[in-house]
Amino acid sequence: MVRHLLDNENIIYYIKNETLIDLIPLSSFALGGIKLYIHKSHLTKAKKILDQTFRRNNHLRIV
Template sequence: MKDYQCLATFTYHHEYFVLKLQFEKAGIRHYFQNETLIGLLPLSSFAFGGIRLMIHPSDISKAKQIIDSLNDKSSNLRIV
């Protein structure tokens, strides 16, 4: 897991839920660092640097495509 790279940072769980579902559907190897800790202590998100989206190096280009498609203005689904 030390080879995984941080692609984005989120403050709260609701900000990346759609993205998480899309990654699981596409089979992208990922995990959210600090997800459980901030779930238990939501006000501590800033102290721990937020929830980091960690992506396997071979899946980064596919992950960026999904993020870009969700940020497209014509998409009904968006990440915060």
């Protein structure tokens, strides 16, 4: 879902550890989960989109 939202807005991003965690789910704890990196020129726009979309889900943390 996050990919779809960012792609629709032409936001440059990179998702780290996604494939490895799909293959070895227990590695999530060791790797710190799936990480989303957003290009600094798109950061403000991406935060706004993700905050609006996931406002009710307190478990999503953008750092």
